[in-house]
Amino acid sequence: MRPEKQSITKEYLARLNASPFFIVVNYKGLKVAHLTELRKRLNKAGAEIHVVKNSVFRIAAKEAGVGDLNGALTGQLAVITGQRDISTAAKVVKTFGAEFDRLKVHFGYLNNERLEQPDIMTLADLPSMEVLRGKLLGLFNAPAEKLVRLMNTPASQMARVLQARAEKSAETPQPAAT
Numbered sequence: 001m002r003p004e005k006q007s008i009t010k011e012y013l014a015r016l017n018a019s020p021f022f023i024v025v026n027y028k029g030l031k032v033a034h035l036t037e038l039r040k041r042l043n044k045a046g047a048e049i050h051v052v053k054n055s056v057f058r059i060a061a062k063e064a065g066v067g068d069l070n071g072a073l074t075g076q077l078a079v080i081t082g083q084r085d086i087s088t089a090a091k092v093v094k095t096f097g098a099e100f101d102r103l104k105v106h107f108g109y110l111n112n113e114r115l116e117q118p119d120i121m122t123l124a125d126l127p128s129m130e131v132l133r134g135k136l137l138g139l140f141n142a143p144a145e146k147l148v149r150l151m152n153t154p155a156s157q158m159a160r161v162l163q164a165r166a167e168k169s170a171e172t173p174q175p176a177a178t
Contacts (some may be wrong), residue, residue, distance in 0.1 A: 005056060012060035012079075013053060019081035021110045021119060024092060027051070028076040029102035035078075038096050038103070047082030047089035066109055077106070086110050090124035 016022060018052070029036060035049075040050050052177075054073040082089050086108070097103040109114040 006052075009056050009060050009063070012057055013052075013063050013094040014061060015050070015079075015081050016066070019083065021082065021089070021108060022087040023080040023086070023089060023108035024072070024080050024106045025049075025080065025093065026075045026104040026106055027078045027102065028104075030100065034062040034100050034102070038092075042080060042089060043083070045082070045088045045092045046084035047080055047092070049078050049080045051076075051078045062102045065112060065165060069160060085129050086120075087123045087126045088128055090120050091128075094121060 030038075035051075039049055054077060057079060058073055080089055080093065090108075093103065093105060097105065105117045105120050107117065108120050110123075126132075149172070
């Protein structure tokens with residue numbers, strides 16, 4: 001292999017090893033402006049897209065321990081990698097694919113587990129990690145809030161009884177002392 005190809009292969013290998021996931025998309029028919037827009041959107045989501053030569057990516061994926069991708073790498077492909085969760089990147093890809101008909105998801109990998117196109121679209125429908133953490137925190141807080149309310153209820157009921165008694169005694173005239 002030529003030194004240039006070895007350098008590019010090492011670069012892709014480093015990207016694959018640094019990312020917990022990657023998504024392979026076919027970008028055939030996309031204009032440069034559209035691909036630039038996709039790059040911007042993915043960058044906001046903590047991911048990036050790189051156009052890659054199939055033979056170079058096949059070698060890098062094999063060295064990364066992904067497995068045999070011989071039959072899966074055909075056409076004009078780009079690879080999306082990122083440091084954050086895969087669902088955020090998948091959301092961007094799904095939204096962009098709906099806007100621009102040309103972008104097609106082929107497959108992906110999450111922690112060395114192969115994901116097919118329907119799996120990636122399912123991940124795109126999941127809420128973000130921040131939303132899921134918020135829901136989980138809400139579930140943890142709910143029992144504590146109920147406990148505090150229950151503990152405060154007898155005291156507040158007693159205070160209402162005393163207040164009602166005080167109001168009633170203030171309303172009734174006191175007998176005059178003789």
